[in-house]
Amino acid sequence: MSTTAQIGVTGLAVMGRNLARNFARNGYTVAVHNRTASRTRDLVEEFGHEGDFVPAETAKDFVAALERPRRLVIMVKAGAPTDAVIEEFAPLLEPGDMIIDGGNAHFADTRRRERELREQDIHFVGTGISGGEEGALHGPSIMPGGSPESYDSLGPMLEKISAKAADGAPCVTHVGPDGAGHFVKMVHNGIEYADMQLIGEAYQLLRDVAGYTPAQIADIFRTWNTGRLDSYLIEITAEVLSHVDAATGKPFVDVVQDQAEQKGTGRWTVQIALDLGVPVSGIAEAVFARSLSGHQELREASRGLAGPKAAPLGESEAAAFADRVEQALYASKIVSYTQGFHEIAAGSDEYDWNIDLGKIASIWRGGCIIRAAFLDRIREAYDARADLPSLLSDDTFAQEIAAAQDDWREVLIAATRQGVPTPGFAAALAYYDALRAERLPAALTQGQRDFFGAHTYRRTDREGSFHTLWGGDRSEVTA
Numbered sequence: 001m002s003t004t005a006q007i008g009v010t011g012l013a014v015m016g017r018n019l020a021r022n023f024a025r026n027g028y029t030v031a032v033h034n035r036t037a038s039r040t041r042d043l044v045e046e047f048g049h050e051g052d053f054v055p056a057e058t059a060k061d062f063v064a065a066l067e068r069p070r071r072l073v074i075m076v077k078a079g080a081p082t083d084a085v086i087e088e089f090a091p092l093l094e095p096g097d098m099i100i101d102g103g104n105a106h107f108a109d110t111r112r113r114e115r116e117l118r119e120q121d122i123h124f125v126g127t128g129i130s131g132g133e134e135g136a137l138h139g140p141s142i143m144p145g146g147s148p149e150s151y152d153s154l155g156p157m158l159e160k161i162s163a164k165a166a167d168g169a170p171c172v173t174h175v176g177p178d179g180a181g182h183f184v185k186m187v188h189n190g191i192e193y194a195d196m197q198l199i200g201e202a203y204q205l206l207r208d209v210a211g212y213t214p215a216q217i218a219d220i221f222r223t224w225n226t227g228r229l230d231s232y233l234i235e236i237t238a239e240v241l242s243h244v245d246a247a248t249g250k251p252f253v254d255v256v257q258d259q260a261e262q263k264g265t266g267r268w269t270v271q272i273a274l275d276l277g278v279p280v281s282g283i284a285e286a287v288f289a290r291s292l293s294g295h296q297e298l299r300e301a302s303r304g305l306a307g308p309k310a311a312p313l314g315e316s317e318a319a320a321f322a323d324r325v326e327q328a329l330y331a332s333k334i335v336s337y338t339q340g341f342h343e344i345a346a347g348s349d350e351y352d353w354n355i356d357l358g359k360i361a362s363i364w365r366g367g368c369i370i371r372a373a374f375l376d377r378i379r380e381a382y383d384a385r386a387d388l389p390s391l392l393s394d395d396t397f398a399q400e401i402a403a404a405q406d407d408w409r410e411v412l413i414a415a416t417r418q419g420v421p422t423p424g425f426a427a428a429l430a431y432y433d434a435l436r437a438e439r440l441p442a443a444l445t446q447g448q449r450d451f452f453g454a455h456t457y458r459r460t461d462r463e464g465s466f467h468t469l470w471g472g473d474r475s476e477v478t479a
């Protein structure tokens, strides 16, 4: 067995296989291994001409095929299967070797695995990889965590196989130590859920309020995709909406069951945000919208509930309404990203990751599911001011929202009048209005807490904590 492979990939389902091919196509010698050996053979048979593959049937052969320090990529299901593969390979490795987990692992698992393997002097590099099957093959956006030393060794290879942004910059950076890469990938997915939900709401409004057909809405999305909403998700939305079901001749979107599924990364984004105390209401609404859609019995039981009787818009008003929806979608999108970046900043503070937010925006510009022209603007905002308190504090975004807000509100009024659910748009606007409010009813909440539980409150005019003797003479005491 020759020890010439610069990198190895174990787990050759479609993501692993495509990633291995991407390395090989970029001139690297790639050792390939899979639990079921036939998959390894199939890969080499089908794609062997694309580059240098070293097929390995056993874990031992696989490890022996790698040059040192070894770079071993595992592409298996997150959770127990990842632990099982680590347990199988770790005893075969030597100090300085690297295990790169390219799955959608929970960052807390990544932190644990990194800690455990560090004791053996093995670098564990939890790595977010976005872009689906096509991205893995042609260039994904890559979010590696782990030690800086491991990035010194891996970085150049990852830069080579990654997507390149429009300015040629590779869509990969060392995100930060231990679980930072998987954390950022998790938030990427949360933002992905929010983007998809907002696009879904825009579609529903164009259909139910403006009366457009799916094919017409596809054209509207195509037009939007030439402007500031230019993004992969808008582009594929137009493709999905214009697709006609061959069996029935109906729009494809009308023959698909309206129950959205999820594998869980969006849910994690919200769970972790709750722990960190970061309001990611737009992302949360996107997760809840998926779960609501799946409650089929509850929805059946609720079908007869009363709704409004407003008529859809006439043809003459529809085009103007579509323009307003574009404004509402763009403004809501700014809010989703504001919330997502806030969560990354909070995670970075909590775990001392020192994440460069501008860099994250930069590596999301190409290859990943949320890639969008808009991310270049976010990069600029953070490059201009690394300690930006929020994206909404950036002058350009603030001005754009100022210009969009009347339409944003009008769209929500129309949605409410018509009874079209728009939880993403509404949550985004509520977040915006709450942040800019002079006073919030949180003061009343504090009063109520103090009334029923003596939980105390702080005053606007003096330092300290206070309690009012609600059951007595209602005088105030220092707590």
Ligand code: 6PG
Binding pocket: 104, 129, 130, 131, 132, 189, 192, 261, 262, 263, 264, 265, 266, 368, 369
């Ligand atoms: C990516 C995607 C990917 C994710 C799918 C499905 O960045 O390539 O985020 O990692 O698995 O989008 O996610 P759900 O099944 O949870 O919708």
